[in-house]
Amino acid sequence: MEVFTWSRLFWMRNQFVKRCLSIHHLSQAQSGYDVIVVGGGHAGCEAASAAARMGAKTLMITHKIKTIGEMSCNPSFGGIGKSHLMKEVDALDGLCCKICDQSGIHFRILNTKKGPAVWGPRAQIDRLLYKKHIQNAILNMPNLTVITCSVEDLLLMEPENPDHNLTRKTCGGIVLENGDHIRSHTVVLTTGTFLRGQINIGLEVRPAGRLGDEPAIGLAHTLENIGFTMGRLKTGTPPRLDGKTIDYSKTKPISGDKEPMPFSFLNKTVWIKPEDQKLCHLTRTTEAVNCIVKDNLHLNRHVQEETTGPSKCQIMLSSLMHDLKICKMFGDSLSQHSAIISFIDVGFLAMALLPLPHHDTIAY
Numbered sequence: 126m127e128v129f130t131w132s133r134l135f136w137m138r139n140q141f142v143k144r145c146l147s148i149h150h151l152s153q154a155q156s157g158y159d160v161i162v163v164g165g166g167h168a169g170c171e172a173a174s175a176a177a178r179m180g181a182k183t184l185m186i187t188h189k190i191k192t193i194g195e196m197s198c199n200p201s202f203g204g205i206g207k208s209h210l211m212k213e214v215d216a217l218d219g220l221c222c223k224i225c226d227q228s229g230i231h232f233r234i235l236n237t238k239k240g241p242a243v244w245g246p247r248a249q250i251d252r253l254l255y256k257k258h259i260q261n262a263i264l265n266m267p268n269l270t271v272i273t274c275s276v277e278d279l280l281l282m283e284p285e286n287p288d289h290n291l292t293r294k295t296c297g298g299i300v301l302e303n304g305d306h307i308r309s310h311t312v313v314l315t316t317g318t319f320l321r322g323q324i325n326i327g328l329e330v331r332p333a334g335r336l337g338d339e340p341a342i343g344l345a346h347t348l349e350n351i352g353f354t355m356g357r358l359k360t361g362t363p364p365r366l367d368g369k370t371i372d373y374s375k376t377k378p379i380s381g382d383k384e385p386m387p388f389s390f391l392n393k394t395v396w397i398k399p400e401d402q403k404l405c406h407l408t409r410t411t412e413a414v415n416c417i418v419k420d421n422l423h424l425n426r427h428v429q430e431e432t433t434g435p436s437k438c439q440i441m442l443s444s445l446m447h448d449l450k451i452c453k454m455f456g457d458s459l460s461q462h463s464a465i466i467s468f469i470d471v472g473f474l475a476m477a478l479l480p481l482p483h484h485d486t487i488a489y
């Protein structure tokens with residue numbers, strides 16, 4: 126039988142402590158990532174998948190798995206202003222074009238009366254299908270781990286080169302809401318409309334990232350404290366109408382292209398048969414509708430002064446305020462099997478001031 130002297134016991138204790146410390150260091154090292162992406166919206170999905178494709182050990186942290194790839198508003202992709210951006214993402218082997226080709230329900234090249242340089246591929250997307258496909262891609266991607274939690278703070282360190290007067294702090298990772306630290310030298314913030322976001326419904330204001338989601342307050346404080354200049358952007362949701370209540374005989378149907386052109390350079394066709402595409406319906410406001418809108422401007426914070434700021438999407442209240450006589454509106458389905466129609470216009474939401482749900486989110 127071994128006899129334990131005090132010195133032997135002391136040595137064993139030290140060995141035990143050293144071993145614990147090394148395990149602790151090991152688990153800390155393992156918990157570090159090459160890249161941490163905060164957010165699982167469009168930007169987060171592209172950033173995380175790009176890093177993982179490059180072979181980086183990547184972590185996506187987002188609030189909920191079920192909202193990864195959520196399409197916020199009118200679920201469409203592309204158009205004259207944004208399709209070139211999608212093509213650039215596709216050229217980098219990004220996700221959105223490939224997923225649009227698997228989930229679009231109405232494909233159309235806009236502006237074809239003009240030269241090819243200004244054509245704008247646009248697709249109305251089935252928001253449920255889009256989410257399903259992108260979540261499948263993200264959750265099965267090699268090198269990519271996804272966790273759900275709120276990031277409340279950044280791990281900030283003194284810059285490696287203090288003489289570099291533009292660098293005030295170096296980011297070495299993130300702090301989760303439960304206090305855990307995760308280290309990485311590359312932290313990408315793709316927090317969308319969540320940083321101290323607010324939703325306005327008519328005159329009501331409430332804090333929210335988007336409808337049904339909490340805003341990100343802690344991270345907004347951190348960015349402010351580091352010295353970033355913060356500003357507000359505003360955006361608006363087009364009203365949703367029950368398609369069964371619309372008299373389509375008074376609208377002009379617009380069909381998708383006979384040969385839908387895929388968004389992705391890698392695809393030759395899209396998933397849906399041309400004849401199965403959903404119609405889009407064009408209509409116009411009348412003088413009477415314009416009057417109702419103008420008479421109710423005071424019921425909407427969106428047009429009031431304190432919510433000024435560049436509008437991220439097409440808010441057309443301004444069109445009526447600038448005395449346009451008639452506003453065009455396009456009615457699009459939200460998904461393949463949904464009766465809900467989203468009415469959006471070339472730059473305006475004519476229904477926005479009617480007593481219908483209308484959410485304007487304003488985010489830092």
Ligand SMILES: Cc1cc2nc3c(=O)[nH]c(=O)nc-3n(C[C@H](O)[C@H](O)[C@H](O)COP(=O)(O)OP(=O)(O)OC[C@H]3O[C@@H](n4cnc5c(N)ncnc54)[C@H](O)[C@@H]3O)c2cc1C
Pocket residue numbers: 163164165166167168169170186187188189192193195196197198199274275276277315316317318319320334335336341344360361362437438439484485486
């Ligand atoms: C009401 C409304 C209407 C809109 N309408 C349009 C439109 O018609 N057309 C258009 O192009 N854009 C519209 N937008 C803008 C829309 O936000 C963007 O188009 C797009 O969704 C932005 O993608 P994103 O990836 O940058 O951010 P988001 O899609 O907003 O995703 C942000 C992600 O970050 C996560 N997140 C945020 N903070 C944290 C944190 N602290 N910790 C962990 N996770 C965090 C969120 O959970 C979410 O997954 C609208 C937005 C809103 C709110």
